[in-house]
Amino acid sequence: KTTFVKRHIIGELEMKYASRLPFSVYPLHFYTNFGEIIFNVWDTAGQEKLGGVRDGYYIAGQCAIIMFDVTSRITYRNVPQWHKDIIRICGNIPIVLCGNKIDVKDRKLKAKSITYHRKTNMKYYDISALSNYNLEKPFLWLAQKLAGNDDLQLVSQIPLI
Template sequence: MVSAIIMFDVTSRLTYKNVPTWHRDISWVCENILVVLCGNKVNVKNRQVKAKSVTYHRKEYYFEKPFLYLARKIAGNMDLKFVEEIALVPADVTIDVAAQQKIDKEIELAAAIPLPDGYDDNM
């Protein structure tokens, strides 16, 4: 099952106003996609999008609940539970500059590919 998380910034009304457009675009590209809506920066005092004004959703979630919901839907097991693990020190990471440049070039080439016929940014 294909899934996506649409995240908006609660300190910016504009990002919340874009949610229907983002949902439409994702649904246009991936039919029958499972989408979960999340608001980030909820701990910031200068909140512009209040919880009661969020209407493009079904339920109010905490941070872990959207991921648990997606995992349950993907696994087909609504009784699935997350189990805590101890926090480990992350491994040292070495970035291969040549590999990163190759990835950047692939992204640049992909961005230049036109969208399929019938796609309209003003839908």
Template structure:
């Protein structure tokens, strides 16, 4: 992702249709200055990291800190991506950040 991509997702529930806007922000540091602007008015977040790239997991605390600074008290979920790939660099037992922050 370069910058941001916005994907509207529609869910049909017993309370009616809900539209969820998923903002896919760039994880690369060169786009870091833009992320805060994308977080404004966020109501929840999914922090994604790539289990085949250790650096993405090392960035999780920074992304979490920035989200908490801009969007106070929103629900945040931590999710590892590409778990089906064999050359995994981040093992499940190494993923501990969520325990420290109740994610």
């Protein structure tokens, strides 16, 4: 999850990081055909023992990305609980489910076994923070839902000269 966020911030892969906190907040800037959108992304710890701490950071959340690792079945097994926690605290907000590390050869979860999003009407994307695959799609979908405009598109920032 942290690699996914940092890839957006610095535009390249950063492999070395050490989190000492149960969360970090990163403002991610996206430019659209309707202006700039800033997502304040809360990168929360996925460990179950931190669930109560994590719940506090969901308050006032307007949208969410739930991410699991396709090379680890246990992370996918946690998705229903994470989803229920978000709904319990935030209500009916737009939520995207992302399966990360889809380019890794040791994939434990095949596409046909990833079905939770269908039962809950969540949007789903396969992504890879390593190869930069589909990284903007979750944010585009969330921006469209938050703006209530499916014509909203991400654009490159125009450099000011």
